Amino acid sequence: MLNLFKNKKKDVNSDVNNEMLSNDELPYSNEYPNEQVMFEVKNFNFYYDKKSKLALKDINLEIFKNKVTAFIGPSGCGKSTLLRCFDRMNELIQDSSYDGQILYKNKEIHSFNTIELRSKVGMVFQQPNPFPMSIYNNVSYGPKCQGLKDKKELDKIVLNSLKDVGLYDEVSDRLNISGSSLSGGQQQRLCIARCIAMSPDVILMDEPTSALDPIATQKIEELIKKLKEKYTIIIVTHNMQQAARISDYTAFFMLGELVEFNKTEEFFARPKNKKSEDYITGKFS
Amino acid sequence: MSKNKNNNKKSISLSDIVSRNIKNRRFKDYFTNGITSIFSFLCVLILALVIGYVLVEGSPYLTTNFITTNYAQSSVTLKTENDFVLGENRDYSDLMRYEDTVYSDKWGIGIKSKKDNDQNDIYYISEISVNSPFNNEMIRADDRTIFQVTPDFYINYLTVRTEEGTYVTVFGNDDGGAEAIISTLDQGIAIQDSDFKTLGGGIRSSLITTVILILFTIVFSLPLGVGGAIYLAYYAKNNRLTRILRSLVDMSSGIPSIIFGLVGAAIFIPIMSSMTGAVGGNVITGSLTLTLILLPTIVKTVEESIKAINPSLIQGSLALGASNFQTIFKIIIPNSLDGILNAAILSIGRAIGESAALVFAMGTLITATPSLTSSNTSLAVHIWYILSGEHPAYGQACAISIMILCVVLVLSIISKVIPILLNRRKKKGAKQNVKPIQK
Numbered sequence: 001m002l003n004l005f006k007n008k009k010k011d012v013n014s015d016v017n018n019e020m021l022s023n024d025e026l027p028y029s030n031e032y033p034n035e036q037v038m039f040e041v042k043n044f045n046f047y048y049d050k051k052s053k054l055a056l057k058d059i060n061l062e063i064f065k066n067k068v069t070a071f072i073g074p075s076g077c078g079k080s081t082l083l084r085c086f087d088r089m090n091e092l093i094q095d096s097s098y099d100g101q102i103l104y105k106n107k108e109i110h111s112f113n114t115i116e117l118r119s120k121v122g123m124v125f126q127q128p129n130p131f132p133m134s135i136y137n138n139v140s141y142g143p144k145c146q147g148l149k150d151k152k153e154l155d156k157i158v159l160n161s162l163k164d165v166g167l168y169d170e171v172s173d174r175l176n177i178s179g180s181s182l183s184g185g186q187q188q189r190l191c192i193a194r195c196i197a198m199s200p201d202v203i204l205m206d207e208p209t210s211a212l213d214p215i216a217t218q219k220i221e222e223l224i225k226k227l228k229e230k231y232t233i234i235i236v237t238h239n240m241q242q243a244a245r246i247s248d249y250t251a252f253f254m255l256g257e258l259v260e261f262n263k264t265e266e267f268f269a270r271p272k273n274k275k276s277e278d279y280i281t282g283k284f285s
Numbered sequence: 286m287s288k289n290k291n292n293n294k295k296s297i298s299l300s301d302i303v304s305r306n307i308k309n310r311r312f313k314d315y316f317t318n319g320i321t322s323i324f325s326f327l328c329v330l331i332l333a334l335v336i337g338y339v340l341v342e343g344s345p346y347l348t349t350n351f352i353t354t355n356y357a358q359s360s361v362t363l364k365t366e367n368d369f370v371l372g373e374n375r376d377y378s379d380l381m382r383y384e385d386t387v388y389s390d391k392w393g394i395g396i397k398s399k400k401d402n403d404q405n406d407i408y409y410i411s412e413i414s415v416n417s418p419f420n421n422e423m424i425r426a427d428d429r430t431i432f433q434v435t436p437d438f439y440i441n442y443l444t445v446r447t448e449e450g451t452y453v454t455v456f457g458n459d460d461g462g463a464e465a466i467i468s469t470l471d472q473g474i475a476i477q478d479s480d481f482k483t484l485g486g487g488i489r490s491s492l493i494t495t496v497i498l499i500l501f502t503i504v505f506s507l508p509l510g511v512g513g514a515i516y517l518a519y520y521a522k523n524n525r526l527t528r529i530l531r532s533l534v535d536m537s538s539g540i541p542s543i544i545f546g547l548v549g550a551a552i553f554i555p556i557m558s559s560m561t562g563a564v565g566g567n568v569i570t571g572s573l574t575l576t577l578i579l580l581p582t583i584v585k586t587v588e589e590s591i592k593a594i595n596p597s598l599i600q601g602s603l604a605l606g607a608s609n610f611q612t613i614f615k616i617i618i619p620n621s622l623d624g625i626l627n628a629a630i631l632s633i634g635r636a637i638g639e640s641a642a643l644v645f646a647m648g649t650l651i652t653a654t655p656s657l658t659s660s661n662t663s664l665a666v667h668i669w670y671i672l673s674g675e676h677p678a679y680g681q682a683c684a685i686s687i688m689i690l691c692v693v694l695v696l697s698i699i700s701k702v703i704p705i706l707l708n709r710r711k712k713k714g715a716k717q718n719v720k721p722i723q724k
Contacts, residue, residue: 003522089604094522119606129597132620141615142605191601198606 003094020107023201027106029062032263038202038232039063039086044100046081046090051097055081057256059100063202068228070247070264071236074284077253079236083204086234087121088114105201119146122195126207128187130179130194135162135171138179138190142198161193165223185216192223196231203227205235209242221246240280244268252276339690343683351402351684354487356651356667360441362426363434365418365476377414386411387463391471393417396463401439402486402681408457408466409439426478438481440466445473452477486678488685490652494568494661495637498647501572502579502636503629509576510583511625515613517584518591519599538581546642549574553646563658571647571663575636582635583628590624591617623707630700637689640665664689 021027026036039062046056056078063069063086071079084090085102088109102109109117119142130138139158148154158175162168167189171182179190188208195203205224209217224233224246237243243250243264250267252260252275260273271277278284377393386395393414401407413419413434425432440457443466447453455461455469470476517534521527553570557563594617602612618625640663648660649670655661662670668685671678 003519087604089600092600092603114603115606115608118604123601123604125597125601125604127597129595129601131598131601131616141602142607145602145605145607145611145615194601194605 003092021105026065035064037062038065040103042101044102046085046098048096050095055256059258061251061258061261063234065232066228067248068224068233068235068246069249070243071251071253072240072243073253078256079253080206083206083234083236086204087118087123119198120200121202122198122200123204124191124195124208127211128184128191130187130190132178132180134176135179136175139193139197141194157197161197164196165189165193167193185212185219188212188220202232207236207238210238339683339686342680343687345404346680346684347687350484351487353489354484355489355653356485356487357653358482358485360480360482361432363423363432363479364426366422366424375416377416380412380414387467389467389470394419396466398463401484407439408463409436410434411436434481437483441480441482443476444478445470446475446477447472448474488667490655491662491664491667493655495663497568497655498572498663499633499636501568502575502632505572506576506579506583506632507629510580510628511587513584514587514591518588534581534584542578542639543641545574545578546645549646561658565660566646566648567658568661569657571643574642574646575639578642579632579635582631586628587621587624590621594620623704626703627700630696634693634696637692638665640669
């Protein structure tokens with residue numbers, strides 16, 4: 001059950017309240033010196049049900065700018081939970097809590113207003129969820145909510161977003177029709193366009209292709225490869241091949257713990273951890 | 286041996302049992318089917334009888350007069366200012382001389398008959414010549430001001446003074462009809478005393494009050510109900526307090542409405558009187574009481590339809606940086622519109638039909654002009670009022686019932702049609718004029 005009440009509990013480590021950095025000033029990673037750090041997760045724990053269920057255990061992780069990071073792992077390993085922590089969607093779940101830190105551009109995410117954070121960190125869900133309104137209104141929903149009223153500006157945003165996801169040629173003559181009357185793959189691309197319309201820094205994708213057929217999946221994967229030039233993408237996937245195909249970095253989770261984080265080629269070719277190797281070779285799933 | 290026999294007796298095969306019981310079971314089937322059909326037929330029959338009785342009894346009374354006149358009559362007592370001088374030459378050539386009208390050449394008026402709201406014949410002055418004494422020579426008996434008789438007034442009685450100085454009186458409901466009235470009039474040289482009345486027994490003010498009551502009830506109850514439903518569905522934490530609240534909401538839909546009426550009268554009427562100086566119940570206290578009665582139902586109905594919204598829509602909206610407020614108004618309310626409209630229809634139906642609570646909270650005084658600060662009646666209370674007197678007016682009550690039944694019928698049709706229309710709109714997409722974007 002969703003709960004729209006704001007969590008009144010403040011961050012336990014709120015004393016660390018650094019300034020937010022611009023895209024160019026982002027610090028370089030220690031481990032991968034070529035990469036700029038967009039998100040930094042530090043000693044992060046996440047609990048459900050009033051701390052009775054530990055879903056994420058001491059996660060330390062860096063997400064790099066303009067790279068695709070894939071979260072893989074067996075069901076219930078906490079990869080979706082971590083993804084939803086990045087835009088604080090988990091706070092809608094009653095009786096959930098966390099400790100530790102997630103830094104977005106060097107600033108603790110819990111010191112942001114959720115509206116501000118979520119307009120910078122977009123999210124695409126597992127099931128395509130276009131709003132039951134016209135395609136145009138779907139894409140312009142986010143900018144309109146932020147208070148943009150200029151019709152020309154909105155037109156431009158809608159046009160560019162639809163072009164970016166390759167949907168414009170398919171629907172340019174019928175922007176009036178309901179978003180839910182499109183096919184599944186088109187709906188998911190519409191959801192990505194809706195997300196891009198906010199011009200976010202990061203796009204979180206929660207198994208975006210699991211409800212789609214192979215052709216639609218392929219289109220989305222190509223789209224993701226194209227989008228990483230502009231955006232930082234984190235994708236949760238069940239499909240190891242997909243992770244291998246599209247991601248630059250891969251994080252492997254098991255039972256709420258981050259088992260291994262590595263460059264994707266390294267991870268699939270020479271896994272450092274025994275568990276990762278077993279998972280890749282299909283010994284468990 | 287005996288044991289063996291017993292065993293043989295007991296071991297009956299299943300097919301034997303089936304064939305033995307088949308008649309019995311078939312009879313039971315017929316019996317239960319018969320009973321069910323009889324009872325359902327009875328239900329339909331009773332409903333048909335009720336509606337049939339109301340239609341047959343009420344339809345003669347359901348006239349435009351009935352709807353457009355007020356319940357209360359107003360009367361005026363008139364006399365002629367001067368004696369009417371015989372032989373005085375008055376020119377009545379401007380009378381239209383219709384066939385169904387009886388004219389008096391002496392007085393220059395035409396009298397016509399029509400039916401009042403009790404289906405009795407009444408007579409009224411349909412035409413007055415410019416030169417007639419009725420035009421500008423009749424004065425009120427009390428303040429001696431000139432009064433013009435209009436067709437809205439019908440004749441209750443007329444007393445004329447003859448040349449010999451005797452008085453002759455004719456009543457509007459005498460058997461003689463228009464001719465008797467005219468012949469009496471023609472004997473006289475002056476009208477000593479007369480009584481004219483407007484039609485009464487109508488439901489005009491009750492009808493208007495009902496409409497106002499419905500509007501106020503919706504204005505009060507719908508926002509509160511929708512707000513409560515959204516709170517219960519998305520804001521209330523799932524704890525003991527919420528569960529108690531929820532069961533209280535469920536419970537309060539079972540409280541008899543007369544108790545709400547009592548509470549409404551005890552709470553809202555004093556508050557209203559202290560704020561506006563109104564004495565007793567009025568439309569606003571009535572609609573506030575109806576709001577109390579309706580809130581649980583509205584909250585339940587709207588909450589059900591809110592819960593049916595796909596939560597991923599709400600998450601999607603929030604994930605796009607929309608605030609809770611924007612999400613409520615752009616996603617939750619538009620997508621639960623069918624539930625909200627259903628709740629509105631429920632409240633309209635209840636506001637029309639409710640009488641017990643309104644007797645206390647709104648009052649039973651049928652007034653001529655609907656007002657927000659004085660006692661008025663809705664149609665249902667009007668029925669209660671006209672049936673509770675010494676001479677219950679069943680026919681008029683049935684006529685009002687026909688109107689209420691029609692509204693309820695229309696409402697139930699609308700509530701069936703709305704989901705279909707909404708679905709069609711959803712499929713078509715939101716009807717917003719979005720021009721194709723230029724490349």
